[in-house]
Amino acid sequence: MRSTRATLAMALVAPLLLVLVGCSPAVVLDAADDAADPACAPAMVRLPDTVGGLPSRETDAQSTAAWGTPAAVLLRCGVPSPAPTATLPCITVEGIDWLRDDSDDPNFVFTTYGRTPAVEVIIDSDGDPDVTDDGVSGFDVLSELAAAINEVPAGRACVSPEVAGG
Numbered sequence: 001m002r003s004t005r006a007t008l009a010m011a012l013v014a015p016l017l018l019v020l021v022g023c024s025p026a027v028v029l030d031a032a033d034d035a036a037d038p039a040c041a042p043a044m045v046r047l048p049d050t051v052g053g054l055p056s057r058e059t060d061a062q063s064t065a066a067w068g069t070p071a072a073v074l075l076r077c078g079v080p081s082p083a084p085t086a087t088l089p090c091i092t093v094e095g096i097d098w099l100r101d102d103s104d105d106p107n108f109v110f111t112t113y114g115r116t117p118a119v120e121v122i123i124d125s126d127g128d129p130d131v132t133d134d135g136v137s138g139f140d141v142l143s144e145l146a147a148a149i150n151e152v153p154a155g156r157a158c159v160s161p162e163v164a165g166g
Helices: 002-021 040-045 138-149 161-165
Strands: 054-057 064-067 073-079 090-093 096-104 107-112 118-124
Touching (some): 040 073, 040 138, 096 138, 107 138
Antiparallel strands (some): 054 064, 064 073, 090 096, 107 118
């Protein structure tokens, strides 16, 4: 009877141990100040399972996401909406305006422009904003995130300096 219980216990525990051993630890991120904004929820539930061929990872903070091992793409919803700027270039990918900040090169920070709350995507590109260490294009990443990010309504759009200046 005792050996039957031990065998049964091992049969139940062994698969669980195999699952736990194969798990990657959660990516540690800081939640944005407005991570609890209800406008983040529709975007977060529509994020893709893979970005640029990198699998999604579990994160430990609300309204955050990560892809790759090690994490090469990080996302936070609920960051402050940026004001108009003449210093950061604005790019449009799949109808979404992004401000590109390369001041933390090789990490390139893309922040949605004209959306509240804003979404921030950090791409570890090792010096090239177009390609990560894993060979993932930064613009492809933004394109693959577009369907989810479009869930956060846009209220403004980038304009060229010529239009802004009159």
